[in-house]
Each structure stands twice: as C-alpha cells, then as structure tokens.
Amino acid sequence: MGVRKNARDLTSTEKAAFVAAVKRLKAQTTGRNYDWFVTTHMTYFATVSGVRYAHQSPSFLPWHRQYLIEFERALQVYDPAVSIPYWDWTVDRTTSGAPFTADFMGGNGSGGNGPVATGPFAGATNWRINVSPSSSTSLRRAMGSSSLPTAAQVDSVLGISTYDAAPWNSSSTSGMRNRMEGWQTPNLHNRAHVWVGGHMGQQDxxxxxxxxxxxxxxxxxxxxxxxxxxFDTGRYLPAAGTSGVVDLNDAMQPWSDVTPAAVLDHRAGYTYA
Ligand SMILES: [Cu+2]
Known part of the structure; x- marks a missing residue:
C-alpha cells in the first residue's frame, strides 16, 4: 500500500525519483504514456456521449481519483517506490517555495505567462509540450496574480455533509462537490489552477x-x-436514474468497469500522510 506524502516533506532523493519516473513516462512512446493522460483529460473536459464525467459533475472527484491511480501505477512501472505527493496550498503559498523549487516542480514563468525558467521541466528540450490547444512547446506558468484558498475556507467546505445536489453541475448551489470543484465560493480546486496559470489554466x-x-x-x-x-456508498450522490451525469453504480469512461462506488474507499490501495 502506498502512502502519499506532503510534497514539502519529500527528501531530495524522493523528489528526484518522482521527477525521474515522470520523465520516463513522458519518454514512453507507446501505450498509456504521459501524453495519453493529457489527451484523456482534454477529451473528458467536455461532455462525452451526453455525459459529464470529469468536470462540472458529481463524478469530478471519483473520476480524478481513478485518473490519479492510473497515473501513479504508470509511474510505478518505472519506480515501484514512487507515489504522487500532494501540494497543500493552504500552507505553501509562494511562487518559489515548495513545491516550486528548482529541484522539483521548478518556478514561475518568465515575464508573465512565459516559459518556466528553472527546474527539471524548464524549456522544450527538458519537457516538450506535445498535446495542447495552444502552440507553446515549453511549459508556461503565470503564478501568483490571484489568491489561493485558505485553511478556513477548506474547513468550511469539509463541514458540508451533503455530497452534491441537483442540478448536479456547475450551477449546484448546495453540496460539498461544487464548492470543492470550484464553481461556487470558495472555489477551491479551480482557484489553484488559476493561481498557477499558464498551462494549468487550460484544459491541457x-x-x-x-x-x-x-x-x-x-x-x-x-x-x-x-x-x-x-466512506460508505450512501455518501455519494446521485444514487441512480439521473441523466447526463454518473450515478453511484454507473461506469466512468474511459474505464469500462470503474464506478464511483468502486473508488469511494481508497484505504486498501493508498493513504495520506
Ligand atoms: Cu483540476
């Protein structure tokens, strides 16, 4: 069982191992390589066959849970010791501290939404953008022009007992999911994307x-x-019979056999430090 650690607590060796595994997946030329994950996210950014799977829907959380599990497994083919670390943006809130250090994710883009200038993903030779709606082949960031959510805002969202509510999309005004995803204040997930900017602000x-x-x-x-x-199945909504979104026991594309119910209790597979 893997333990996912706070990125700020990784040792130099652990940071280097994560970067190395990511780069090996990027260099993989067949199968579910790094760019397959980018393409898949872009495909499921939109509605597919009338269903919203990845965004603006209840399955935002289980879809991305499975997506991360698949990515972590793909990294572990190259290094079984690697797990995905987490960035707690309620604590690490600067453009040059963890995880944006030169030995890990690298720093800001140069000159406002320009290419990342430091670290292992700076420049198209180190890290080439192959699949994108924009033409830049270098990773771009425009960090820090907006604000990151606070710990108090996270607590407010974790205190909402109902998982989600009709109309089960970006207009849902009650329920935890839409505040976690970020179409309702305090906009947790969306705000961190916007704060990093550049590619992080796009569907790719x-x-x-x-x-x-x-x-x-x-x-x-x-x-x-x-x-x-x-963690029980009764905590996920909607349960059944809802058109256009993923009910508790509906399969989530692109996986044919993975339902929200199947991923709710992750504790046998991985835990958080
Ligand atoms: Cu996201």
Missing part, C-alpha cells in the same frame, strides 16, 4: 506536472471529508 493542465500534486491534494481533501462523513 496535466501538461504541468504540478497538476498531479494539486489533484492529489483535492483527493486528500475528499478523503478527509469522507473520514468525517463516511
């Missing part, structure tokens, strides 16, 4: 490796919510 956001650290934190927050309110 997994091109920025910090995507995985951010979504690992969102998954951790969901796990904390589950710890408080329950």
């Amino acid at each position: 956001s997994p091109n920025d490796p910090v995507f995985w650290l951010h979504h690992c934190n969102i998954d951790r927050l969901w796990s904390l919510w589950q710890t408080r309110w329950g």
Whole structure:
C-alpha cells in the first residue's frame, strides 16, 4: 500500500525519483504514456456521449481519483517506490517555495505567462509540450496574480455533509462537490489552477506536472471529508436514474468497469500522510 506524502516533506532523493519516473513516462512512446493522460483529460473536459464525467459533475472527484491511480501505477512501472505527493496550498503559498523549487516542480514563468525558467521541466528540450490547444512547446506558468484558498475556507467546505445536489453541475448551489470543484465560493480546486496559470489554466493542465500534486491534494481533501462523513456508498450522490451525469453504480469512461462506488474507499490501495 502506498502512502502519499506532503510534497514539502519529500527528501531530495524522493523528489528526484518522482521527477525521474515522470520523465520516463513522458519518454514512453507507446501505450498509456504521459501524453495519453493529457489527451484523456482534454477529451473528458467536455461532455462525452451526453455525459459529464470529469468536470462540472458529481463524478469530478471519483473520476480524478481513478485518473490519479492510473497515473501513479504508470509511474510505478518505472519506480515501484514512487507515489504522487500532494501540494497543500493552504500552507505553501509562494511562487518559489515548495513545491516550486528548482529541484522539483521548478518556478514561475518568465515575464508573465512565459516559459518556466528553472527546474527539471524548464524549456522544450527538458519537457516538450506535445498535446495542447495552444502552440507553446515549453511549459508556461503565470503564478501568483490571484489568491489561493485558505485553511478556513477548506474547513468550511469539509463541514458540508451533503455530497452534491441537483442540478448536479456547475450551477449546484448546495453540496460539498461544487464548492470543492470550484464553481461556487470558495472555489477551491479551480482557484489553484488559476493561481498557477499558464498551462494549468487550460484544459491541457496535466501538461504541468504540478497538476498531479494539486489533484492529489483535492483527493486528500475528499478523503478527509469522507473520514468525517463516511466512506460508505450512501455518501455519494446521485444514487441512480439521473441523466447526463454518473450515478453511484454507473461506469466512468474511459474505464469500462470503474464506478464511483468502486473508488469511494481508497484505504486498501493508498493513504495520506
Ligand atoms: Cu483540476
């Protein structure tokens, strides 16, 4: 069983191992390589066959949970000791501190939404953007022009006992999911994407490796919510018979056999430090 650690607590060796595994997956030329994950996120950014799977829907959390599990397994083919670390942006809130150090995710883009200038993902030779709606082949960031959510705002969201509510989309005004995803205040997940900017502000956001650290934190927050309110299937909504979204026992594309019910209790597979 893997333990996902806070990125600020990784040793130099652990940081180097994560970066190395990510780069090996990027260099893989067939199968579910790094760019497959980028393409998949772009595909499921939109509605597919009339269903919203990954965003603006109840399955935002279970879809990304499975997506991270698949990514972590793909890394572990190269290094079984690697787990995805999480970026707790309620604590690490600067553009040059963890995880944006030169030995890990690297720093800001140069000159406002320009290419990342430091670290292992700086420049198209180190890290080439292959799949994107924009033309830049270098990773871009424009960090810090907005604000990150606070610990008090996270607590307010974790205190909402109902998972989600009709109309089960970005207009849902009650329920935890839409405040966690970020179409309602305090906009947790969306705000961190916007704060990093550059590729992280686009549908091809997994091109920025910090995507995985951010979504690992969102998954951790969901796990904390589950710890408080329950890991059982009764905590996920909607249960059944809802058109256009993923009910508890509906399969989530692109996986044919993975339902929200199947991923709710992750504790046998991985835990959070
Ligand atoms: Cu996201």
